[in-house]
Amino acid sequence: MTDVNLRQFKPEKLFAPRGFVKPQIESPQYLEIGAGRGKHALMFAQDNPNKHLIAIERTRNKFNDFAEKAEQLSLNNLKAVHADAIPWVVHALEPKSLAGVFLLYPNPEPKNPSQRWLNMPFFEFLLSRMQDKAKLVLATNIQSYIEEAEQLARNQWQLEPSVFAVDKSSQRTHFEVKYLARGETCWQMDLIKPEGYQTRFDDWVKE
Numbered sequence: 001m002t003d004v005n006l007r008q009f010k011p012e013k014l015f016a017p018r019g020f021v022k023p024q025i026e027s028p029q030y031l032e033i034g035a036g037r038g039k040h041a042l043m044f045a046q047d048n049p050n051k052h053l054i055a056i057e058r059t060r061n062k063f064n065d066f067a068e069k070a071e072q073l074s075l076n077n078l079k080a081v082h083a084d085a086i087p088w089v090v091h092a093l094e095p096k097s098l099a100g101v102f103l104l105y106p107n108p109e110p111k112n113p114s115q116r117w118l119n120m121p122f123f124e125f126l127l128s129r130m131q132d133k134a135k136l137v138l139a140t141n142i143q144s145y146i147e148e149a150e151q152l153a154r155n156q157w158q159l160e161p162s163v164f165a166v167d168k169s170s171q172r173t174h175f176e177v178k179y180l181a182r183g184e185t186c187w188q189m190d191l192i193k194p195e196g197y198q199t200r201f202d203d204w205v206k207e
């Protein structure tokens, strides 16, 4: 289903993050990558007691803030993880284990297009970890980022993106609050993994 022109992701080359402990995967299991100080993760877990969220942040000081708040609320459906999400996902998740993925206001990587999520070979691996009909939500304040992501979703990943402006009253993350308060438009792209969608990692499981 995917275009094979992109460099292929090599999960077998990635070491587990330092101190990695394989998590118990719950059902339904959601994943947030780049959770920052955890505003969305904490709200999602509080508002959806029957859904389980793993929220990953790699910057130490942001993660510490998030982890402290998560501990205070002791939500048993939220796991805060301090790691680089790429090796973490490779070592922790089996194919078709995720009911949904959040990529909210990722770093725009203006000088490094290959580090934007839909441009990364890892994106195919991430798709392989999603269940059929699972939804991936990407949000950004940068119009060119969402336009590029929309094109890649269609042309590289053969998916049907739905793109729209985020409601002005939305307050899901610290970055979203900041951008909307400045009067900027924020954009969201929803991608649903179609039934029968195939990737080259559908049978790949970390030994």
Ligand SMILES: C[S@@+](CC[C@H](N)C(=O)[O-])C[C@H]1O[C@@H](n2cnc3c(N)ncnc32)[C@H](O)[C@@H]1O
Residues within 6 Å of the ligand: 033, 034, 035, 036, 037, 056, 057, 058, 059, 062, 083, 084, 085, 086, 104, 105, 106, 107, 173, 174, 175, 176
């Ligand atoms: C612009 S901030 C947005 C944070 C939060 N989502 C928000 O909207 O307030 C992007 C975050 O993604 C994190 N990040 C980027 N790449 C990551 C990766 N591979 N694994 C985990 N976190 C990552 C960065 O450390 C940073 O905190």
